[in-house]
Amino acid sequence: MTRVLAGPYCTQILGDLGAEVIKVEHPTRGDDTRAWGPPYAKYLNEKESDGPGESAYYLGVNRNKKSIGLSFAHPAGVDILHRLVKECDVLVENYLPGSLAKYAMDYETVSNINPALIYASITGYGQTGPYSNRAGYDVMVEAEMGLMHITGARDGPPVKVGVAVTDLTTGLYTSNAVMAALLGRMKFGKGQHIDVALSDCQVATLANIASSVLISGKKDSGRWGTAHPSIVPYRAFKTADGDILLGGGNDRLYGILCTQIGKPEWISDERFKTNPQRVKNRDVLEELIETETRKKTTQEWLDVLEGCGMPYAAINDVQTTLNHEHVLARGMVQEVEHPACGPIKLVNTPVKYSVSKPGIRMPPPTLGQHTDDVLMHTLGMSDEEISNLRDEGVVA
Numbered sequence: 183m184t185r186v187l188a189g190p191y192c193t194q195i196l197g198d199l200g201a202e203v204i205k206v207e208h209p210t211r212g213d214d215t216r217a218w219g220p221p222y223a224k225y226l227n228e229k230e231s232d233g234p235g236e237s238a239y240y241l242g243v244n245r246n247k248k249s250i251g252l253s254f255a256h257p258a259g260v261d262i263l264h265r266l267v268k269e270c271d272v273l274v275e276n277y278l279p280g281s282l283a284k285y286a287m288d289y290e291t292v293s294n295i296n297p298a299l300i301y302a303s304i305t306g307y308g309q310t311g312p313y314s315n316r317a318g319y320d321v322m323v324e325a326e327m328g329l330m331h332i333t334g335a336r337d338g339p340p341v342k343v344g345v346a347v348t349d350l351t352t353g354l355y356t357s358n359a360v361m362a363a364l365l366g367r368m369k370f371g372k373g374q375h376i377d378v379a380l381s382d383c384q385v386a387t388l389a390n391i392a393s394s395v396l397i398s399g400k401k402d403s404g405r406w407g408t409a410h411p412s413i414v415p416y417r418a419f420k421t422a423d424g425d426i427l428l429g430g431g432n433d434r435l436y437g438i439l440c441t442q443i444g445k446p447e448w449i450s451d452e453r454f455k456t457n458p459q460r461v462k463n464r465d466v467l468e469e470l471i472e473t474e475t476r477k478k479t480t481q482e483w484l485d486v487l488e489g490c491g492m493p494y495a496a497i498n499d500v501q502t503t504l505n506h507e508h509v510l511a512r513g514m515v516q517e518v519e520h521p522a523c524g525p526i527k528l529v530n531t532p533v534k535y536s537v538s539k540p541g542i543r544m545p546p547p548t549l550g551q552h553t554d555d556v557l558m559h560t561l562g563m564s565d566e567e568i569s570n571l572r573d574e575g576v577v578a
Contacts, residue, residue: 191353197246251550
């Protein structure tokens with residue numbers, strides 16, 4: 183019972199790992215992201231399908247799921263959900279705290295139906311606290327919880343991260359929490375309610391930046407663009423035709439960099455011998471490095487640095503990334519056959535196992551693609567019952 187990004191990302195991870203995931207969607211609108219476009223993957227037969235196609239946004243986080251179109255505004259729809267709850271191990275939802283109680287789908291109600299149920303609630307600000315009733319998309323939480331203030335160019339305004347990273351980390355945390363709760367159920371014999379807030383996940387993933395503030399008492403490290411407040415050299419530098427990112431994260435790596443760019447004398451320069459000295463003389467050293475990096479193209483520098491043992495990288499656009507030889511060699515892009523759109527490419531699951539083979543078993547479903555299958559084979563409903571429910575607008 184999730185839509186948009188954090189919840190669907192969580193359940194997609196669980197689906198990748200082998201869970202049978204049933205996505206409950208509004209019978210006519212479906213997940214909000216079905217309408218978030220362009221771009222869309224076009225339908226093969228436009229006469230048989232409404233709309234411009236399946237949105238790329240929706241396709242990105244809904245593989246390995248079954249879709250049922252169901253209105254729980256109808257009592258019959260709630261009854262179906264209660265029957266599903268009896269059969270399920272986990273329910274994941276991302277509605278405002280308390281809003282599912284009027285549909286008898288709150289934790290207190292459904293845990294009485296299935297005491298072993300793991301019930302995960304994803305919200306902007308959690309089930310408790312002064313902001314708990316506030317709605318929150320990723321970008322609002324980025325702003326409220328510190329991330330936006332430390333993101334952007336050194337002299338520029340705060341900016342949001344280029345991908346909804348707070349939603350994604352929340353999905354990751356929730357998938358881990360669900361699996362931990364399932365293990366806990368094996369040990370303690372009962373289910374539990376998991377309360378996951380985007381705000382909490384955002385604060386948690388401030389990580390070393392939050393630690394620096396707690397230790398120093400300063401408001402934060404400020405905005406550094408591609409640079410690092412505590413490590414030099416560690417940022418993007420201009421080349422003859424673009425940029426290259428260089429990471430001299432310790433004295434040894436800094437020495438490799440100096441050697442590779444033809445300036446070994448910088449290793450023993452008193453201004454730059456240790457990282458604290460390099461941080462103190464950041465502007466001087468970074469200007470010296472960029473004077474050298476501008477003398478070659480990005481590709482020439484990549485060739486020079488290949489195999490040297492120091493971290494470095496080109497700064498690629500997303501299309502170049504998805505066509506990158508390493509990305510393709512790692513199987514991170516997979517083509518699947520979509521029932522309405524034909525062949526489409528999706529980003530694969532990133533974790534490789536020596537024995538297990540998680541991955542894309544099912545393409546993202548069309549709205550209500552599995553309604554009949556779930557009602558018939560999971561709940562044992564007859565064709566006539568399903569037809570009547572469809573006529574009444576309960577299912578689609």
